[in-house]
Amino acid sequence: MSFLGTSLDDIREFPDDIKQDTGYQLHLVQNGQMPSDFKYMPTIGSGVVEIRLKDENGIYRVIYTAKFQDTVYVLHAFTKKTQKTSQADIELAKARLKLAQQKENHS
Template sequence: MNDLLRAIKATVFVGSSKKDLRAFPAAVRSEIGQSLFEAQLGEHPRNAKPLKGFGGVLEIRDNFDGDTYRAVYTTRFEGVLYVLHAFQKKSTSGIATPQRHIDLVRQRLSDAETIHKATKGDR
């Protein structure tokens, strides 16, 4: 059991990502939560795809009741999974992530790097 506990990456929610994720419908929270757990174990969730323009940043997509929900995370930093953003995609045209969300992910990735540097060695 200790080997399993050591293999599970710690999870840090950046900004409002935890609050935003909690606002999703229960079925979506469950699906995204399962995918994040798989990522914590070092696996690649089936519904996660690389987010274009970012190295080491993935986006989990889940469709529910005609809406699309997304959670963005990175495992770029050793031993920690950072959840950067969670949002409901409202755009009806195309599948591209709206620029305001990309900008927020970029800022929170920078925040995650700052957090990681500040807490490195504390684990």
């Protein structure tokens, strides 16, 4: 598991119940399973998945890719403010996906 950019710090800012659920969902992914509630994100890249989490206070998203052989890359984590994922969040995840690809190409 590799957290790119501020993704781990962003998850740490989530409410405790959402942090715990995020950990469980990422554990599933590490073990070759799919998260409980997810959506593929082809606008970001092939093999990119968004974990969807919510509680009474808000909606949270964790974007990752597990398409590389040995590593799950967490690209971005954020609190969702509107129904649609913002272009800034999409662009940030795209940039971090490129970083993950570069890391894989140099390992």
